[in-house]
Amino acid sequence: MENSDQWCFTAPVPRPSDEGKDRAALVKSTKWNPGDVITISFLDGDPALQERVKQAALAWTAPGLANVVFDFRNNTTNTFIRISFVGRGSNSDLGTTCKWRTDMTQPTMRFGWLTLASSNDEVNRVVLHEFGHALGLVHEHQNPGGSFNWNKENVYRDLGLIGWSKEQVDVNMFDPIAQSESNFTAFDPSSIMTYVIPATWTTDGFSVGLNQTLSAQDKSFIHAQYP
Numbered sequence: 408m409e410n411s412d413q414w415c416f417t418a419p420v421p422r423p424s425d426e427g428k429d430r431a432a433l434v435k436s437t438k439w440n441p442g443d444v445i446t447i448s449f450l451d452g453d454p455a456l457q458e459r460v461k462q463a464a465l466a467w468t469a470p471g472l473a474n475v476v477f478d479f480r481n482n483t484t485n486t487f488i489r490i491s492f493v494g495r496g497s498n499s500d501l502g503t504t505c506k507w508r509t510d511m512t513q514p515t516m517r518f519g520w521l522t523l524a525s526s527n528d529e530v531n532r533v534v535l536h537e538f539g540h541a542l543g544l545v546h547e548h549q550n551p552g553g554s555f556n557w558n559k560e561n562v563y564r565d566l567g568l569i570g571w572s573k574e575q576v577d578v579n580m581f582d583p584i585a586q587s588e589s590n591f592t593a594f595d596p597s598s599i600m601t602y603v604i605p606a607t608w609t610t611d612g613f614s615v616g617l618n619q620t621l622s623a624q625d626k627s628f629i630h631a632q633y634p
C-alpha cells in the first residue's frame with residue numbers, strides 16, 4: 408500500500424466531565440469562534456521545518472477563508488496548539504478539544520514523518536490536513552453526506568498491517584459523523600480532508616488519490632464556518 412504508515416487518525420481528547428460521551432456530539436462543539444486568536448507553538452523540531460509548517464498552515468487563514476488568527480509563538484508552551492515532530496504518524500486534536508489537555512508539555516498535533524527532506528507537496532498536504540482537524544474538520548469520508556461501498560475486509564486488513572485495531576478502523580473509517588451533530592456539505596472527493604482511498608477498499612472501484620491543496624469547497628466551507 409502506498410504511504411503505508413502515513414495515515415492520520417484523530418481521536419478526541421476525553422473531556423473529564425464527559426467520559427464515554429459519543430464522539431459525534433463533539434463536532435459542532437469543537438468549533439472556535441470567528442475572530443479567535445489561536446496560539447500555537449512548537450515543542451521540538453528544526454526551525455527551518457517549523458517555518459515551513461507555519462507557512463503551509465497560514466493558507467487556511469488567507470483573506471476570504473477562515474476568520475481566525477494562527478498566532479505562532481516562540482519559547483512557550485502556554486499555547487492552545489502544541490506541535491511535535493516526535494513519534495510515529497500524524498494527527499491532531501479536533502478543534503477546541505486541545506484546550507482539554509492539562510499537561511502543557513504534551514503535543515496536540517504531531518507530524519511524525521515530516522523532515523527537512525520532505526517535499527513541499529508533502530508538507531503542504533499533511534499540514535493543511537492536520538490544521539483542518541485543528542479547525543474542527545473531520546475526515547471527509549466521515550461526512551454524513553457521503554456514502555461508500557466499503558470492502559471492509561480489505562480495509563481491516565490493510566490498516567491492521569499498520570497496527571490499527573478493528574475498533575479504530577470502525578471509528579475512523581466507517582462510522583459517519585451524525586448529521587444532526589455536524590455542519591456538512593456534499594461529499595467532496597478533492598477535499599484536503601479526504602483520505603487516500605485505494606480502489607481495493609471499495610466494492611465499486613471508487614478511489615481517491617492524494618489531495619495536496621485546499622479544494623474550492625474546503626475554502627468556501629471554512630469561510631462559512633468562520634465568517
Ligand SMILES: [Zn+2]
Nearest residue numbers: 415416417546
Ligand atoms: Zn486526518
